[in-house]
Amino acid sequence: MQTKRTIFGNQGLPYLLLAPQLIITGIFFLWPAAQAVYMSFLREDAFGLSSTFVGWRNYARLFENEEYLDSINVTIVFSISTVVLALGTSLLLALAVDRMIRTARGYTTLLVWPYAVAPAVAGILWWFIFNPTIGIMPYILENLFGYDWNHLLDPDDAMILVVIASAWKQISYNFLFFVAGLQSIPASLREAAAIDGAGPFKRFWSITLPLLSPTTFFLLVVNVVFTLFETFAVIDATTEGGPAQATNILVYKVFQDGYVGLNFGSSSAQSVILMGLVVILTFIQFRFVERRVTY
Amino acid sequence: MILKTTTALGLAVGLMTGAAQAQTQIDWWHAMGGELGEILEGITTDFNASQSDYVVVPSYRGTYTETMTGAIAAFRAGEQPDIVQVFEVGTGTMMAAEGAIVPVYQLMEQTGTAFDPSVFLPAVVGYYADPEGNMLSMPFNSSTPILYYNKDVFAAAGLDPETPPTTWTEVEAFSRQIMESGAAECGFTTGWVSWAQLENLSAWHNQQIGTLQNGFGGLETELTFNGPVQVRHWENLARWQEEGVFRYGGPGGGDNAPPAFYAQECAMYMNSSASRAGVLNNSEFEVGFGMLPYYEDVDGAPQNSIIGGATLWVLSGGSDEEQAGVAAFFNYLSSAEVQAAWHQQTGYLPITQAAYELSQSQGYYDANPGAEVSIQQMTLNEPTDNSRGLRFGNYVQIRTVIDEEFQRLLAGELDAQGALDAVVERGNALIRDFEDANG
Numbered sequence: 001m002q003t004k005r006t007i008f009g010n011q012g013l014p015y016l017l018l019a020p021q022l023i024i025t026g027i028f029f030l031w032p033a034a035q036a037v038y039m040s041f042l043r044e045d046a047f048g049l050s051s052t053f054v055g056w057r058n059y060a061r062l063f064e065n066e067e068y069l070d071s072i073n074v075t076i077v078f079s080i081s082t083v084v085l086a087l088g089t090s091l092l093l094a095l096a097v098d099r100m101i102r103t104a105r106g107y108t109t110l111l112v113w114p115y116a117v118a119p120a121v122a123g124i125l126w127w128f129i130f131n132p133t134i135g136i137m138p139y140i141l142e143n144l145f146g147y148d149w150n151h152l153l154d155p156d157d158a159m160i161l162v163v164i165a166s167a168w169k170q171i172s173y174n175f176l177f178f179v180a181g182l183q184s185i186p187a188s189l190r191e192a193a194a195i196d197g198a199g200p201f202k203r204f205w206s207i208t209l210p211l212l213s214p215t216t217f218f219l220l221v222v223n224v225v226f227t228l229f230e231t232f233a234v235i236d237a238t239t240e241g242g243p244a245q246a247t248n249i250l251v252y253k254v255f256q257d258g259y260v261g262l263n264f265g266s267s268s269a270q271s272v273i274l275m276g277l278v279v280i281l282t283f284i285q286f287r288f289v290e291r292r293v294t295y
Numbered sequence: 296m297i298l299k300t301t302t303a304l305g306l307a308v309g310l311m312t313g314a315a316q317a318q319t320q321i322d323w324w325h326a327m328g329g330e331l332g333e334i335l336e337g338i339t340t341d342f343n344a345s346q347s348d349y350v351v352v353p354s355y356r357g358t359y360t361e362t363m364t365g366a367i368a369a370f371r372a373g374e375q376p377d378i379v380q381v382f383e384v385g386t387g388t389m390m391a392a393e394g395a396i397v398p399v400y401q402l403m404e405q406t407g408t409a410f411d412p413s414v415f416l417p418a419v420v421g422y423y424a425d426p427e428g429n430m431l432s433m434p435f436n437s438s439t440p441i442l443y444y445n446k447d448v449f450a451a452a453g454l455d456p457e458t459p460p461t462t463w464t465e466v467e468a469f470s471r472q473i474m475e476s477g478a479a480e481c482g483f484t485t486g487w488v489s490w491a492q493l494e495n496l497s498a499w500h501n502q503q504i505g506t507l508q509n510g511f512g513g514l515e516t517e518l519t520f521n522g523p524v525q526v527r528h529w530e531n532l533a534r535w536q537e538e539g540v541f542r543y544g545g546p547g548g549g550d551n552a553p554p555a556f557y558a559q560e561c562a563m564y565m566n567s568s569a570s571r572a573g574v575l576n577n578s579e580f581e582v583g584f585g586m587l588p589y590y591e592d593v594d595g596a597p598q599n600s601i602i603g604g605a606t607l608w609v610l611s612g613g614s615d616e617e618q619a620g621v622a623a624f625f626n627y628l629s630s631a632e633v634q635a636a637w638h639q640q641t642g643y644l645p646i647t648q649a650a651y652e653l654s655q656s657q658g659y660y661d662a663n664p665g666a667e668v669s670i671q672q673m674t675l676n677e678p679t680d681n682s683r684g685l686r687f688g689n690y691v692q693i694r695t696v697i698d699e700e701f702q703r704l705l706a707g708e709l710d711a712q713g714a715l716d717a718v719v720e721r722g723n724a725l726i727r728d729f730e731d732a733n734g
Binding site: 046153244262 | 360364367368370371388391392393394395543545546551554555689691692695698699700702703705706708728731732733
């Protein structure tokens, strides 16, 4: 690591230049976060007419609440499946594109397209494709494989649907980074290994993958955060957390309890926990996973 | 030239705002989409044209839940509309919010508007009044679930197209005959499992929904709709779903139920009487109407069905002129002509006796067979403590709980008793939370 140091003539200038970003962060991140922490200690009626300080009770209640514990399980299953699927698929696609010579650029463009689709729109698309009454997929599954798809009733079908829909959204992003990562690996290393007699699989495991690990690590962090927060729109548009809360991930539950249920104390406590979870996860990832990463 | 045009434009704009300022604007947030929304906007246009002091501005805010939560969020931010349409299950929450709402009887007193609650149908008044009989919100669109059936399919299956099933035994027998004859794939489907197949089922069979007169008596109420009749019905529904007799249309309003009926996949369909306009517009077959089925061996069945739909709540914080405008608008809304037109165009119940009588004298029911079924069903018997309606805090979430446990039942994770016990247990916890926050 090298440190860059720029000297500003005017003492105030750096702060002035930072100000727009700081103000935005303050208004849109710090202030609401502080509000959430404050409200998580209160008990309030829906209209905010009366509020009482209740200490840790909102938190204590959450961990006695079976649905909340279920939601944690659902989130774990959902996050791991989505991250594995999104990273795995995009790595395969990136490897395939990396081997191409003429058409790589065209494929790259095509594969990046889904990233431009807004999550809510993507959710609606998946809703149409998998709709048990009018969708094309249940029709195909029924006729070709004899599988009765119904994500409105079957919790596994619902989970598969939201995992596919969320991963699909993230594949483009991961793909771009993987392609860039692959292109920065010197061809000479792989060629040398090939001359030494290493097969394509061996070359991938002992050369490409380790050299790609900074990218993979970065994407892992981004993807985990993505599955925890930004999958909201996809879930809202497809399953709405159902059936029977089978896809009710933590962030969706925050919305359900807060916005629909108007239970702001509990909802705030949940978002504070979620915030803490992300801080811890990011810390663990940088602290421990990073050590194994070869730069 | 350019300067002249700009000045003229400026003048014109100035004049227009001048004209608008003379009138008081009344904001009305509602949840009526599609055909219903257009009819609603027609009412406000007529009201605005009928006088020059007030302009009612209706604004569509999405589903009932979205409209209510949106208005509450707006209230917290001090940006609330004057009037908000809240569905019947939100009544408990709105009632408890003293200080956020202006009870309608009080509004009418303050503004000196004549207002007589006894002109409304008793079933409607009972639902939206406080224990002293004071009206808290303005009844607007009330409906009750009824049975729609496909006469063409009935005829094709060799059934009498003029005779709807009256009991669940008949529903099952008719369904099987329809399925065996190949006239349709499934017997029946339903919108609003929570409202039609649990709450109304209970009232229709005179079974208790919750203690303290279904929650009308106070916040310390508890749900009790896990009794034998409800368990038996849910057990049947789960079995019928397995056999194809019944098709589940999804949680909440049951989005997949209407298409299944319109596409003639299911021969019978239970949903709000206000679905009438939609059903008639979307079906290319003869539609028949009937009352909800009942279990003939249950004592006291059929009792009477309970209403759903929504009322208009006045939020506090409006100026005196705004409140006077709201009162004038409510007065206009409850006139027999407006009510009768709304009832006839939408299928919602005529909420005043006068509107019902006007519709009768206009010959509406003779010209539209089946349109009276909802009123007859709702007023079939004098309501009991079990069939007046229901009022629980956090009932919006309890509705979700009902859907979730019903899904667990259909997925085979629980039996009917287990599912209803779970509804009661989780529902009671939500009611206790509400009591806690509002007690």
